[in-house]
Amino acid sequence: MNRESIQQAAHRLHKEIWDNQERLWPNRHLTPFQMLAPEVAAHILGLDYQLLPNLGSPLFGREGERFKAAGLMNRSIRRIAVSTEFPMNVIRFTGAHEVGHFVLHEDEVMHRDKPLDGSARGQSRPPKEREADYFAACFLIPARLLLDAFAAQFQMKGPFPFTDTTCYHLNPSDPWSLLNAERDSLDREISLARCARFNNRNLIPLSVQFGVSDIAMAIRIRELQLVRWP
Template sequence: MDKSAIENEVRRLQYEIWTRRHVRYPLGVPDLPTLFDPRNVAEHCDLYYDTRSRLETDYRGGGEAAGLWQRDRSTILVSSRFPYEVQRFTAAHEIGHFILHPHVGDRTLHRELPVGSGGWQRSPLEKEADYFAACLLMPRRAVVDEFTARFGKHPLALTETVAYHLKADAGGLFAAPRGSILFAKAVARAEQFDRVRFSSLAQYFGVSAHAMALRLDELNLVAPYL
């Protein structure tokens, strides 16, 4: 499945949740990161969501999983051993399997490692679920709006002035190899720009700086040093 088709599936799901927002939140609708929190989305999809202190898997000779999706039980389990942001992304990833991969049947799917932690080559199914999670937790329009509110025009290009306002290591940013997301990560975790303080994009969307940086790069909101 290509990325546009995955994003369309996410938008369909988000639209369903958005149209029922006043039913679920009669006393006031929360912000989008809360509205599209994986627990709320799982409940909307009639899925059971819970955490465990440790999740074992027999895949590739054993090991620990960040999350498990059991279709035959309509159950999502997430390991609490990982940080809050990783738990959210993992849960969204498992919801992605539920929405995108009905052909898997009763097979149990699991996420072994957080995004960006290395490891072997991820399968197409895992990559699709990762992209679903990114779109769910970091909706395109919301990311653009929040980015613009903090940094103004986009794409934001790396310059000495921009590095200064980000309070980032300019030397490291300019020395980063081509294709690096180091600058995007600095933007993702920035809590001030041009003397204005704010919650970082990563914190606002409840994701890791790495996941936020990948989304900023994908949406062409940041540009490398030219």
């Protein structure tokens, strides 16, 4: 499945949530950030979404790997379960990942996942796992919403320029590490994802605004080409 198809699947869920917001939250006005929750997506899809203290004993995965399950999708009973024993950004990304499996992979009846925060997206993973990861990123961090938040955060549109001045504002103790960062690293993107102060303004980091990990946000910033390179 190509990325455009996955983006469209996430966008259709966004539209369903937006069109049904008065029914979902009568007499309440939520921000888009508050609406972008995996449990809301599950509700729109008619799924039972459960948050449980844990999902049982550690399991054996590929090549004898042992892991504690953090997410479960059971198509036969239309249920998604997510363990609450992990940080909130892991709970949200794992939940969105399971929604992705339900939406994208109709041949999968039962699926379990280890804790996911989006940091494994650049690693070698089975195609269906990469697809569900990308769905989760598109659902939790919509392109348009991130572009608007990014422009408001740094008071500029388009790719962020890493100059002597901007690198100092992002990392006063070591601006050279950003100025000389390798293009294939995520150093610049991570600095933007977790930035809490810029140009003498206190900020809520983008990763916090969207409820995702710094690395998940950094990868999304890279995908949307929000770092300017010479």
